[in-house]
Structure formats: C-alpha cells, structure tokens
Amino acid sequence: MQQSFPMNAGDGPHSYLNNSHFQRQAINVSRTMIEEAIAKKLDVKCFSSNPFRLADLGCSVGPNTFIAMQHIVEAVERKYLAQGLKSEMPEFQVFFNDHVANDFNTLFASLPTERRYFACGVPGSFHGRLFPESSIHFMFSSHALHWLSKVPEELLDKNSPAWNRGRIHYTSGPEEVSHAYAAQFEHDMEIFLSARAKELVVGGMIVLLIPALPNGIPASQSPYGVKFDLLGASLMDMAKERLISEAQVDSFNLPIQLASLEQMTELVERNECLIIERMELECAMFLRAGLEGVFAQHFGSGIIDQLFDRLSKKIMESSHQLEPVGTLLFVVLRRK
Amino acid sequence: MQQSFPMNAGDGPHSYLNNSHFQRQAINVSRTMIEEAIAKKLDVKCFSSNPFRLADLGCSVGPNTFIAMQHIVEAVERKYLAQGLKSEMPEFQVFFNDHVANDFNTLFASLPTERRYFACGVPGSFHGRLFPESSIHFMFSSHALHWLSKVPEELLDKNSPAWNRGRIHYTSGPEEVSHAYAAQFEHDMEIFLSARAKELVVGGMIVLLIPALPNGIPASQSPYGVKFDLLGASLMDMAKERLISEAQVDSFNLPIQLASLEQMTELVERNECLIIERMELECAMFLRAGLEGVFAQHFGSGIIDQLFDRLSKKIMESSHQLEPVGTLLFVVLRRK
Secondary structure (H helix, E strand, O other): OOOOOOOOOOOOOOOOOOOOOHHHHHHHHHHHHHHHHHHHHHHHHHHOOOOEEEEEEEOOOOOOOHHHHHHHHHHHHHHHHOOOOHHOOOOOEEEEEEEOOHHHHHHHHOOOOOOOOOEEEOOOOOOOOOOOOOOOOEEEOOOOHHHHHHHOOOHHOOOOOOOOOOOOOOOOOOHHHHHHHHHHHHHHHHHHHHHHHHHEEEEEEEEEEEOOOOOOOHHHOOOHHHHHHHHHHHHHHHHOOOOHHHHHHOOOOOOOEEOOOHHHHHHOOOOOOEEEEEEEEEEEEOOOHHHHHHHHHOOOOOOOOHHHHHHHHHHHHHOOOOOOOEEEEEEEEEEO | OOOOOOOOOOOOOOOOOOHHHHHHHHHHHHHHHHHHHHHHHHHHHHHOOOOEEEEEEOOOOOOOHHHHHHHHHHHHHHHHHOOOOOOOOEEEEEEEOOOOOOOOHHHHOOOOOOOEEEEEEOOOOOOOOOOOOEEEEEEEEEEOEEEEEOOOHHHHHOOOOOOOOOOOOOOOOOOOHHHHOOOOOHHHHHHHHHHHHHEEEEEEEEEEEEEEOOOOOHHHHHHHHHHHHHHHHEEEEEEHHOOOOHHHHHOOOOEEEOOOOHHHHHHHHHOOOOEEEEEEEEEEEEHHHHHHHHHHHHHOOOEEEEEHHHHHHHHHHHOOOOOOOOOEEEEEEEEO
C-alpha cells in the first residue's frame, strides 16, 4: 500500500494555497534554469505530432503549478519560433497529477481562465504508471519527489534494529534507519524513472526540483535535518506531558528522503533510457503547509497548532544558525 | 456566461451517486447498441497512433461513467481482435469531462482500481473546446446534452414576449418561449458538434444518449414535459402560500431542451465533418438527483424537499398515465 499525504486543502490560513509562496520563490529562482534547459536542450524538431503534452507530477492545488506550467508553455513556444517552426506551433495539453486525495476540485476551480492549454487532472501516485506509452513531451515535478511512497517496513517492526524509538526521521538515528530510508528511496526512484522513461516521447524532457542535502553536510546538520530533529523533540516533549503517547512517536516516521547530488546521480544513471542534462544544488524552503497532513494523520489534528508553536520556539532557542532555507536539487533529464 | 448545474455531489441519500441507477439502466439498455456501433462502424485500422483515447462528456461523479467506459474499452478491444490487430492492441486513456463545479474529488476517489485505462479529469463546459485537435478516438455523452448552456436571454426580460410568467419551461408556454429555447439549443449544438469534430481523429466516433421528445407527441404531453409543468405548478402553489415569491418563479426557467429526432438530425446534418451512423428513440428516466441543483440555486435549498414531495403528490393525482419513463435519443456519429 502506498501512502498519500496531500498538502493542506482548501483556502484557509494554513492551506497550501495560502502558504506556498516560498515554494513559489523556489520556482521563480528555477525559472531561468528551466527556460535555459528548454532553449538549449529540448529539440522540438524531433516531435512529429501535435499536440505538445506537459505533466506536473505532484502539482498540489495551485497556484504554483499554474505559474510553472505557464512558464514552460511560453518557453516551448519560444523554442518552436527559434527552431523556425512557427507554422508547426502545437496546441498544448497540461496534465496536472497528484494523489487521489489531492483537492482537485480546488485545483480545477482556480485554473487560470486565460490559459493557453487544455487542462486535465490525473489522479494517482507517480510511483507507478500514469500515462500511455510515449505520450508526454515534458514532465515537471517540484517539491514532491523527496516524499517516499511509504515508510520503510523495517521501521514499523519493534524488534528490528531500524525501530526508530523517540525519533521521527533518520537524521541523528541509527545507521539501520538511514539504510532503510535510502533503500526505500532507491526503490521508489527506480520505479519513478522507469515509468517516466516509458511515458516520455523520444527527446522528451524531465525537470525535477527536489529538497535535498547540501554538499558535504550530514543530514543531521542540514537545515531540513535539524528541523526534523526539533519536530521529533517537540513531539517527545508533548509525550512527556501526556498530550500524546511515546508509543505514537516511536511508530511515527516522516517518509522524506534528503537525497544528495551523488545519490541522485547514481540512481538516474541506472536508468538506460534517460540522460542527465543538468544536476545541481540550489536554495529551498520548509513550511508547515507541506508537512501538516502527515502529522495530523498519525497524531490527530488537535495537536498540530501546538506542535508547530513548539517547533518555532525550539528553532528560536536552537544554537544552530537556522534560516528558513534548505537546499534544492535541480535536475534536467532527457529521454534517449 | 455559461451556467453550470452539477448533479448532487457527495454520497448522501439524494446524491447523484446513490440516485443514478435509472440512468444506469438506460446505459445497460444502450450497451448492446454501443457494442454494435463499435463492432460494425468503428474502423480501428485507420487509427495509426497508440494510445486509444476516449472521453465521457458530462460524466458526473460515477459509477455510471465507469461502467460505460469499461464497456466501451472492452468493445474496442474486441474490435482490434476482430480486425486481426491483436499485436497492435493500444493502451487506453479515458478523459472524464464535466463542469468545473462537478465533484471531481469524489469521481477520482471512486475510480475502479482494476481499470484497464489511464484516467484523467477534464474540467470545463462541452459547449466549447476541451481537447487538442485530432486527439480523441471515441466520445460518449449520456444524459447531458439536453442541458442548455444557459437560459435563453429573452426569458430574462420582463418586457419580452418570451417572458415566461408562472411557468418554468417552454412546455405549455407561448410560442416565443419555445422558439427561444430551440434557438439556444441550435446554437449550443452547433458549437458542441463543431468542437467535437475538431477534437476527433478521422474515423473517430461519437455516441450520444439524450433525453428527448417521443415521436409525434407535443412537449406538453410528453412524460418530461408533463412533469416540468407539474414542477412549475408545485412552485406556483408554494408562491401562493408565500413560501417563495411569484417573481422568483417568473424569473426561473429550466434550461433543458427536449429535442425531437427530426430536430437533432437536422442539426447534425449542418456539420460537414460528421456522418450519422444511427439515430433512434429509446426509453429513459427522470430523477430528482439530476434536477435538484438547478432549483436549489434559484430558490434556495430550503424548499427542495417540499417541492419534490408536492411533485410526487401532483403526479399521483394527475390524470396523465405517468410512468417513471421518458424517451431517450440514441445517436451514433462518425468523423469523416
């Protein structure tokens, strides 16, 4: 069974809709890089068929996905012009993908009316096939691939050396826990890349923005890692005050992998149909809107406000130099 | 501005989900006819490209759309086998279309897990383009095309001869009202057919099931027409009891056209890209689940239970022989 933790739905004060401006900044930072990838590496001459099909994998409810898709459509249009193919300018069709539990009603209600593409929603996990063979020309995924398809099974077994007592992530945990996370991530990425390679047309492109580990820093000292540890410590404090039970904390693990550039490079190189066009590190953000769901599902929504209040205090008191910034891996792949 | 009156959402006692079994019966009755149309009239040899793309226009939230799509996929698979194209069996992609206000979250949550197709939701009115050019092989629409894109404008003007005082439909109304409805329907169908002709691949097929007028019976004496008159009379009774105002009833009109086989034939023949393969009348049903939304939007949801209770009584008292049955137009078109 795959797990799904949709971003906060609707349009309330803690909704993803109203709290995704940092992710949007990351998209703007990456905009130039995406435009460059399309201008330099996407050969639209090799696409025989109208229309041009794009997909956003893990799109959530907007507005970031609309901004990103608009940028990509415009960049592709410029590429058709640059390649002297004005008369063959295609129609565009955008597939917005996310888990079945994503709030597609909100997504559809906020679709830009002036869009220059036909819009579809595609419900389902990207850890599996979503589209027919050779049917997509460009795929995009932002702030989604760091989510594992599920918590590694070893972490659910009290008698396993990977039982993660008193913690909620592999940061600062025993090696067995890190190994279990890494193995799950490798498995997920293999399935993800193999599915995408089948769905992409020859010459098609994938652009990924993934929260990741900065170069040469162990997970426990990375901005994300430190915050995950502080989240865990906040929960343990609440357990000591009997607001939740320790057993609840022990059995909870955040299904997020902080991949390094090296790990990601190795995983992509295992796929024989995809070429790495670009792979580098950038800046990124961390926000309640993206994480609340996974905690609420396990601990109940009653504790959420208090948990994030406590986290804020711990961050203030922390000796670490914590800016609201993480690291983002920017990846451009092309289908052979 | 186009209007949208989605079927009752969710899964409550009056939801479309739990009250669409009559529509489903109609689909089962039509199943054989659809299978016959595919077996005899769909030449899959002329489709060069994988995948095979289907669309359900006005799909609502299921389960009827899933049943219909499954039947069509199976019938197309049989056709590939029958034409000796087993090795070229395509993958299937189904586009579920309805208004933006449709409950796509419920639709996606109830998608059959064992489906043999890739699923997409397409939000938007089918009175306009929904898909890229030449991209769909088979289109289906059941119990949707009788809805006008909007109430004809003349009916909103108190000084027009088409002001429909004390009635909610053109049945039993002045000729000007019928004309305004017919003109709106012609306009809508022209746009619908022209959009579909663009979106269909050459050789592609459209199957339509539309609530319609029985042969040789005026609208005012047809099962639907009689019920619309009784609904209007129920509202006027409620206005006399001051539960609603007469002005509210005067300004309300049900945007539904009961087309005849002759009218529909003529409208399709105006489109130069589509051939009529079959056009005939069948049986159909009438239900609260499909109509509640349009009344609730105008009169408020507080009156709905009472309105349909009164309607039931009026039907019981009525001198007409009213079975819960209307007439359905079964149409098969092919793209030249």
